[in-house]
Amino acid sequence: xxxxxxxELNGVSSREEAVRSxxxxxxxxxxxxxxxxxxxxxLAVQGSKKPGPKIMLSAHMDEVGLMVVGIDSxxxxxxxxxxxxxERVLLAKRVVIGEQRxxxxxxxxxxxxxxxxxxxxxxxxxxxxxxxxxxxxxxxxEMVQIGDVAAFDVKAEEFGDRLFKGKALDNRVGCAIxxxxxxxxxAFPLYxxxxxxxxxxxxxxxxxxxxxNPDLALVFEGTSAGDLPTAKKHQQSTRLGRGPAITxxxxxxxxxxxxxxxxxxTANEAQIPFQWREATTGGTEAGxxxxxxxxxxxxxxxxxxxxxxxxxxxxxxxxxxxxxxLADAFLKSIERKGLPA
Amino acid sequence: xxxxxxxxxxxxxxxxxxxEDRAAQIITxxxxxxxxxxxxxxxxRDRLGNIILRKQGQGPHPPRLMLAAHLDEIGLIVxxxxxxxxxxxxxxxxxxxxxxxxxxxxxxxxxLPGIIGAKPPHLQEPEEKNKAVKLQDLMIxxxxxxxxxxxxxxxxxxxxxRRDCCALKNGLYTGKAMDDRAGVVAMVxxxxxxxxxxxxxxxxxxxxxxxxxxxxGAFVSSYGLNPDLGIALDVxxxxxxxxxxxxxxxxxxxxxIVTGPQVHxxxxxxLKEAAEAAxxxxxxxAEVTPRGTDAYALQIARAGVATGLVSIxxxxxxxxxETVSLKDLTETSRLLAEFIMRIDxxxxxxxxxx
Numbered sequence: 001x002x003x004x005x006x007x008e009l010n011g012v013s014s015r016e017e018a019v020r021s022x023x024x025x026x027x028x029x030x031x032x033x034x035x036x037x038x039x040x041x042x043l044a045v046q047g048s049k050k051p052g053p054k055i056m057l058s059a060h061m062d063e064v065g066l067m068v069v070g071i072d073s074x075x076x077x078x079x080x081x082x083x084x085x086x087e088r089v090l091l092a093k094r095v096v097i098g099e100q101r102x103x104x105x106x107x108x109x110x111x112x113x114x115x116x117x118x119x120x121x122x123x124x125x126x127x128x129x130x131x132x133x134x135x136x137x138x139x140x141x142e143m144v145q146i147g148d149v150a151a152f153d154v155k156a157e158e159f160g161d162r163l164f165k166g167k168a169l170d171n172r173v174g175c176a177i178x179x180x181x182x183x184x185x186x187a188f189p190l191y192x193x194x195x196x197x198x199x200x201x202x203x204x205x206x207x208x209x210x211x212x213n214p215d216l217a218l219v220f221e222g223t224s225a226g227d228l229p230t231a232k233k234h235q236q237s238t239r240l241g242r243g244p245a246i247t248x249x250x251x252x253x254x255x256x257x258x259x260x261x262x263x264x265x266t267a268n269e270a271q272i273p274f275q276w277r278e279a280t281t282g283g284t285e286a287g288x289x290x291x292x293x294x295x296x297x298x299x300x301x302x303x304x305x306x307x308x309x310x311x312x313x314x315x316x317x318x319x320x321x322x323x324x325x326l327a328d329a330f331l332k333s334i335e336r337k338g339l340p341a
Numbered sequence: 342x343x344x345x346x347x348x349x350x351x352x353x354x355x356x357x358x359x360x361e362d363r364a365a366q367i368i369t370x371x372x373x374x375x376x377x378x379x380x381x382x383x384x385x386r387d388r389l390g391n392i393i394l395r396k397q398g399q400g401p402h403p404p405r406l407m408l409a410a411h412l413d414e415i416g417l418i419v420x421x422x423x424x425x426x427x428x429x430x431x432x433x434x435x436x437x438x439x440x441x442x443x444x445x446x447x448x449x450x451x452x453l454p455g456i457i458g459a460k461p462p463h464l465q466e467p468e469e470k471n472k473a474v475k476l477q478d479l480m481i482x483x484x485x486x487x488x489x490x491x492x493x494x495x496x497x498x499x500x501x502x503r504r505d506c507c508a509l510k511n512g513l514y515t516g517k518a519m520d521d522r523a524g525v526v527a528m529v530x531x532x533x534x535x536x537x538x539x540x541x542x543x544x545x546x547x548x549x550x551x552x553x554x555x556x557x558g559a560f561v562s563s564y565g566l567n568p569d570l571g572i573a574l575d576v577x578x579x580x581x582x583x584x585x586x587x588x589x590x591x592x593x594x595x596x597x598i599v600t601g602p603q604v605h606x607x608x609x610x611x612l613k614e615a616a617e618a619a620x621x622x623x624x625x626x627a628e629v630t631p632r633g634t635d636a637y638a639l640q641i642a643r644a645g646v647a648t649g650l651v652s653i654x655x656x657x658x659x660x661x662x663e664t665v666s667l668k669d670l671t672e673t674s675r676l677l678a679e680f681i682m683r684i685d686x687x688x689x690x691x692x693x694x695x
Contacts, residue, residue, distance in 0.1 A: 076582065086470060089442035089459045092660035094507065094515070103507050105515050109583050110658035111436040112633075119436055120473050129582060131656065131664065133509030135593075143510070154444070159454060160484015224461040229424045230478050235464045282463040306482065310442040310459040314484060 007156035007166030012065030012149040042194040052188030056214035059174030060198030075134030083199030098148040104130040152311035170222035205285035209292040223302035238304035243273030244323035252287020262340035352516030357416030398543040404689040407568035409635040410524035411552030417500035425487035426480040433553030444503040449494035502661040519663035524574035530674035542684040559635035563642035573636035579656035590654040595622035596673040599650035603631035608649035615679040647692040
């Protein structure tokens with residue numbers, strides 16, 4: 001299963017090679033041309049000679065993870081997060097390090113030797129480490145180097161009722177959507193951007209959009225869903241099972257009204273459920289693309305995911321399929337009606 | 342019997358305190374249908390579920406030695422169903438901070454995978470990050486609509502961490518229930534060693550239940566067996582940053598022989614002598630409280646039992662990444678066998694002479 005394969009690949013920001021080579025293998029025979037740029041974005045083109053507007057579809061390949069920043073004398077690895085990770089989710093998790101996928105655990109102090117007050121405070125990042133079982137620094141250095149990255153060790157699988165769980169669904173689900181769209185034919189030039197380093201500041205999309213210079217860009221994401229009884233309504237943002245989430249505004253962009261209108265009109269015509277992403281916090285590549293060159297119209301369609309940026313996230317397979325449908329219907333609307341204006 | 346396989350199977354098996362049946366089945370199979378049949382002369386279970394594996398002694402008046410290693414693991418138990426999500430209590434001592442973002446199995450009508458979800462940074466209030474999560478704010482997500490959850494799960498269903506055992510470097514193994522399945526494996530391996538040895542003492546190896554809730558299995562099994570002496574086999578803290586040298590022990594450097602109020606001085610001394618004679622590296626721990634292991638119950642069974650305590654160093658106790666060294670398990674089993682060979686009627690008579 002596509003989502004499972006994508007979720008289980010490791011591609012922590014700036015170390016996306018495993019994801020990139022997997023995607024390249026899947027698409028190289030299906031596109032007109034394929035290339036990579038200086039940052040490592042994987043870019044694929046279909047129908048470059050076709051008339052009509054140039055559309056960019058973007059999904060980032062990278063996931064949040066950890067970087068090894070030191071090895072102490074006892075052979076434990078000191079770590080820092082790459083991307084936004086709440087340090088509190090790290091305790092007592094298993095990770096794999098580097099291309100060799102060396103297993104390690106993030107240790108936690110036993111409850112027996114804690115003071116009661118300790119349990120009320122989060123463990124600071126400076127006190128966290130990864131234990132790979134090395135005897136000492138020298139042995140650890142033979143297996144792991146400073147700068148290696150660690151990803152959560154989590155199996156992806158179908159979960160509950162039409163849901164799917166795994167690590168890195170933000171944003172392997174976006175990559176999966178692009179792969180589905182790539183199977184279809186459209187009457188205008190399409191540029192697929194599988195980007196790097198989104199989680200450390202939208203860096204891949206910034207240069208990809210400059211290079212492609214599209215007339216319009218649509219970004220596909222996994223976005224946070226807080227639909228739990230413990231969350232207040234205003235903290236929920238999106239809810240699983242209610243369709244793709246459309247962003248009207250976030251920290252990085254206020255989306256062009258004509259683009260929003262077209263997305264809503266398309267969803268209504270095709271009877272595809274959708275929801276608004278209610279939170280205006282966070283950001284996506286649409287923000288970076290929007291400010292490229294003299295400005296590019298860009299919007300984001302997201303699949304709601306619970307628990308993103310933690311070791312295990314959950315999405316609805318129906319939302320995933322409906323996001324593909326809405327994107328497809330939107331692209332077809334451009335064939336019929338041209339760009340939203 | 343492959344120790345690594347047994348450790349893996351036991352660590353992966355579900356068995357929170359009071360609900361040890363699945364883990365118990367592995368031991369039962371080994372000693373009623375498997376290789377273990379030849380290592381013992383009697384197999385039984387008592388009313389609380391303790392598994393008692395007995396092997397006769399050789400002499401005319403064999404003293405009775407009870408070994409105890411507990412089968413139960415810490416875990417969670419479902420206490421409420423709220424809009425299809427599960428609220429829970431802890432079974433045994435668990436730091437609620439290690440639960441965030443953890444995968445679990447809810448043992449309802451079926452084994453249901455679940456997630457103790459963590460709120461993404463994007464949806465948090467700024468000050469949230471500086472506080473540890475509270476147990477009452479954690480829930481298990483089964484990904485199922487409420488009516489399905491109610492059909493499959495009931496209050497009181499046990500929940501275990503979902504974490505397969507995995508090998509790290511240098512013969513270390515990490516899993517969810519090394520406390521005290523590691524002790525159980527060492528005890529089972531000791532029975533294997535005893536097969537070819539002529540020992541005076543009758544050995545009653547007890548795989549105990551409900552240790553984490555107050556050494557309850559050990560209370561009733563030690564009463565039932567009324568042993569002359571006893572050894573509890575448990576785990577102790579492995580070294581890690583944040584712990585001092587005297588409260589944590591090195592993995593791979595051998596069993597930890599414990600001294601303290603719960604330990605009979607003669608047994609402590611004999612364990613050390615047995616280790617030294619057999620070239621078994623060991624470490625010594627001074628424990629000021631008698632609580633916390635089956636030795637607590639053993640020592641005060643009936644009119645009192647001379648008790649010893651041998652521990653296996655374990656890092657990250659009571660978390661989903663408990664880590665032990667396989668070598669420490671085999672050395673612990675060797676130490677036990679060497680100790681057992683030293684026990685005879687005269688030794689036991691001497692234990693009351695203070």
